[in-house]
Amino acid sequence: MGFGVDEGTATGLPPARRLNGGGTPWRERLFQLALWASLAVGVVFLASLLLYVVVKAWSRLDPRIWTNFPDIIDPSNAGAQSAIMGTIWVIGFTALYCLPTGIFTAIYLEEYADPKRWWNRVIEINIQNLAAVPSIVYGILGLGIIARGLGFGQTVLTASLTLSLLVLPTVIIAAREAIRAVPQSIREASLALGATRWQTVWHQILPAAVPGIATGSILALSRAIGEAAPLLLLGGLAFITFNPSSLNSPYTTLPIQIFNWISQSRAEFTALASAAIVVLLVILLAMNSLAIWLRNHYSRRW
Numbered sequence: 001m002g003f004g005v006d007e008g009t010a011t012g013l014p015p016a017r018r019l020n021g022g023g024t025p026w027r028e029r030l031f032q033l034a035l036w037a038s039l040a041v042g043v044v045f046l047a048s049l050l051l052y053v054v055v056k057a058w059s060r061l062d063p064r065i066w067t068n069f070p071d072i073i074d075p076s077n078a079g080a081q082s083a084i085m086g087t088i089w090v091i092g093f094t095a096l097y098c099l100p101t102g103i104f105t106a107i108y109l110e111e112y113a114d115p116k117r118w119w120n121r122v123i124e125i126n127i128q129n130l131a132a133v134p135s136i137v138y139g140i141l142g143l144g145i146i147a148r149g150l151g152f153g154q155t156v157l158t159a160s161l162t163l164s165l166l167v168l169p170t171v172i173i174a175a176r177e178a179i180r181a182v183p184q185s186i187r188e189a190s191l192a193l194g195a196t197r198w199q200t201v202w203h204q205i206l207p208a209a210v211p212g213i214a215t216g217s218i219l220a221l222s223r224a225i226g227e228a229a230p231l232l233l234l235g236g237l238a239f240i241t242f243n244p245s246s247l248n249s250p251y252t253t254l255p256i257q258i259f260n261w262i263s264q265s266r267a268e269f270t271a272l273a274s275a276a277i278v279v280l281l282v283i284l285l286a287m288n289s290l291a292i293w294l295r296n297h298y299s300r301r302w
Helices: 007-011 015-019 026-060 081-112 118-130 135-149 156-180 184-192 197-225 229-233 254-262 267-298
Strands: none
Touching (some): 026 267, 081 118, 081 156, 081 197, 081 254, 081 267, 135 156, 135 229, 156 229, 184 197, 197 267, 229 254
16 A cells, blocks of 8 residues: 655755746745845935935045034135034933943843832833834923033033933843843853852843954944934034033034035035045944954854
């Protein structure tokens, strides 16, 4: 007595491939073609935009852009030194405020918080919701509470605290994902050897989570460095001919300076704005390159 065996089943091919003679189904090829077309559209538009900006900025891509201060009267000698230094000041203190807070919050939620407690669930829901809030809302919050309520005014401190609130949910979410990716066996082995929970976190979990935490943190700061709307609402000045010297100093940043120059009617300011965009892109690429290096240098295979 014999049993009938389908030839396609014996070869181990799925039904769609058996019907197509073992080749790739036309639907799969069509889907791959759509994916490649979508990727090509994005790359072409990005390359076109970068090429346009570089061509516009070519006449002003020289040391004047980072050595000279803004000049409304003579744009040929104008630069963006105050905006570059203001950006460094604001982003530096943003990182100082939000990174420790975000990382320690992630440690608490992942390693110490009881998910069954209602207040921990409320915290998690609020963090996820705050990550999707538009940046202009944080600008209103910073203006009403930090600038006016606390009396900090239109200073570097106000801008840094506002941008810290803006990117804090992103830092927390990225740090939580990195901590969650550490195998549970690492925790169990450390605790079994007599280490306390804090020793386990500090010596085992955090070093293993450094690549993910660093990558997420730098990408969050990359978002903050390009924000203009909340800083304009906070009263960031568009024309400053000096560098910040303290947290209480007035400030301007590259996005604000670009917005100011692009609003001018003379063609020279268009070239200046394009050159400032190139400088901002260089800073962003440097930060992203640092994130990639940290991820590759500290990554571990489990």
